[in-house]
Amino acid sequence: MSSFLDIESRFGPGITATREVCLVRGEGSWAFDESGRRYLDFSMAHGSVALGHAHPAVASAMKRALEEGILNCGMGFSSPFRARLLERLCQGLGGKFRGFLANSGAEAIETAIKLCALKRPGRKRFVALRRSFHGRTLGASSLTFNPNYKRGLEHLLLEVDFIRPIEEDLDRVDEGVAAVFVEPVQGEGGVYPLPPDFLRALRSRCDEVGSLLVADEVQCGFFRCGSLALSVEDGISPHVVCLAKGMANGIPIGACLWREELGPLPPKVHGTTYGGNPLVCAVALAVLDVVEEERLGERATRMGRGLISLIEEARHPRVKEVRGRGLLVGVELTGPVAEEVVRSLQGKGVLALTTSNRSVVRFMPSLLVSEEELELAASALLSALDELER
Numbered sequence: 277m278s279s280f281l282d283i284e285s286r287f288g289p290g291i292t293a294t295r296e297v298c299l300v301r302g303e304g305s306w307a308f309d310e311s312g313r314r315y316l317d318f319s320m321a322h323g324s325v326a327l328g329h330a331h332p333a334v335a336s337a338m339k340r341a342l343e344e345g346i347l348n349c350g351m352g353f354s355s356p357f358r359a360r361l362l363e364r365l366c367q368g369l370g371g372k373f374r375g376f377l378a379n380s381g382a383e384a385i386e387t388a389i390k391l392c393a394l395k396r397p398g399r400k401r402f403v404a405l406r407r408s409f410h411g412r413t414l415g416a417s418s419l420t421f422n423p424n425y426k427r428g429l430e431h432l433l434l435e436v437d438f439i440r441p442i443e444e445d446l447d448r449v450d451e452g453v454a455a456v457f458v459e460p461v462q463g464e465g466g467v468y469p470l471p472p473d474f475l476r477a478l479r480s481r482c483d484e485v486g487s488l489l490v491a492d493e494v495q496c497g498f499f500r501c502g503s504l505a506l507s508v509e510d511g512i513s514p515h516v517v518c519l520a521k522g523m524a525n526g527i528p529i530g531a532c533l534w535r536e537e538l539g540p541l542p543p544k545v546h547g548t549t550y551g552g553n554p555l556v557c558a559v560a561l562a563v564l565d566v567v568e569e570e571r572l573g574e575r576a577t578r579m580g581r582g583l584i585s586l587i588e589e590a591r592h593p594r595v596k597e598v599r600g601r602g603l604l605v606g607v608e609l610t611g612p613v614a615e616e617v618v619r620s621l622q623g624k625g626v627l628a629l630t631t632s633n634r635s636v637v638r639f640m641p642s643l644l645v646s647e648e649e650l651e652l653a654a655s656a657l658l659s660a661l662d663e664l665e666r
């Protein structure tokens with residue numbers, strides 16, 4: 277074991293470095309371990325390193341923010357970086373939004389929970405979807421379906437009803453529900469794109485009973501699946517959109533953006549010391565510039581289709597289905613062997629991800645991934661699956 281793995285296993289919380297590799301350097305789609313071995317990184321820190329490792333635009337944005345010298349100013353003071361980022365995110369959603377910048381996806385979700393509870397006083401219940409994942413704060417854990425993510429904490433959680441993505445379950449959204457949380461593409465649950473028709477029906481049901489609809493786009497948003505927010509692109513008109521992951525190329529950030537008509541948050545009940553700091557906002561603005569200039573949303577859609585075709589066309593007997601949107605791709609295998617396959621891929625120099633569904637291998641490469649890299653990952657997957665056969 278490397279000395280750093282040793283140190284983390286001794287001093288860490290017991291949940292870090294389970295992949296047993298210490299990554300020390302990165303370049304584009306490639307990450308390098310201590311021995312200099314390189315890995316094709318299709319995990320990208322759970323999709324957060326959107327432009328790949330060591331992107332020069334990120335480095336120069338950080339340098340500029342460092343030179344200007346205000347790394348944090350707190351929420352009480354205005355910052356040109358925070359102001360510009362909020363404006364661009366809200367305008368990207370169609371203008372009539374305002375928002376709060378946080379430090380993670382779960383914090384964005386926590387903000388949405390508080391916002392919806394405050395805007396729908398007296399309603400104690402929330403609705404989420406089966407297979408959902410919304411993060412690991414107590415509020416976000418409450419909205420997460422898989423019981424393994426909250427075992428032992430059940431007594432502290434919010435009241436949440438989990439529905440299936442079918443019309444028959446819509447009447448469980450009633451006048452007692454403050455908000456419904458939904459991922460347009462369920463990532464951690466096994467990469468399930470939800471039918472836009474169902475999501476539009478969900479929004480209509482929310483309107484009938486006065487509940488709010490929150491689109492959790494922490495994983496599928498920010499251009500990974502083709503657009504800033506799929507829920508907006510697909511005409512679902514959510515009241516609230518949460519983003520995080522790729523926004524600042526791996527530097528901690530989250531955003532909870534809500535329709536102007538809901539009004540502002542009241543003072544004191546929410547806030548943050550670090551959220552929306554000038555350093556992270558400068559990076560997020562630079563990432564947005566690259567995404568827009570290089571049309572990375574469209575590219576993600578095209579490259580994602582390419583990856584799906586490469587795997588589908590091989591017609592491997594262990595592949596049941598390949599699904600996803602843009603560069604969030606799930607490969608459902610014929611049995612619960614995803615963990616074994618991800619381990620085998622790592623041995624072959626490709627980093628992939630598992631999900632809560634033990635049959636699904638997940639790929640989240642950089643939005644700048646090349647065709648050649650897609651081919652390398654697909655052929656490593658097929659070879660890992662061949663080895664399963666034996």
Ligand SMILES: Cc1ncc(COP(=O)(O)O)c(C=O)c1O
Pocket residue numbers: 322380381382383385409410411412459463464492493494495496520521
């Ligand atoms: C859909 C979704 N929501 C929320 C979260 C939580 O984000 P974070 O890990 O940044 O707290 C995640 C993380 O994977 C996610 O996929």
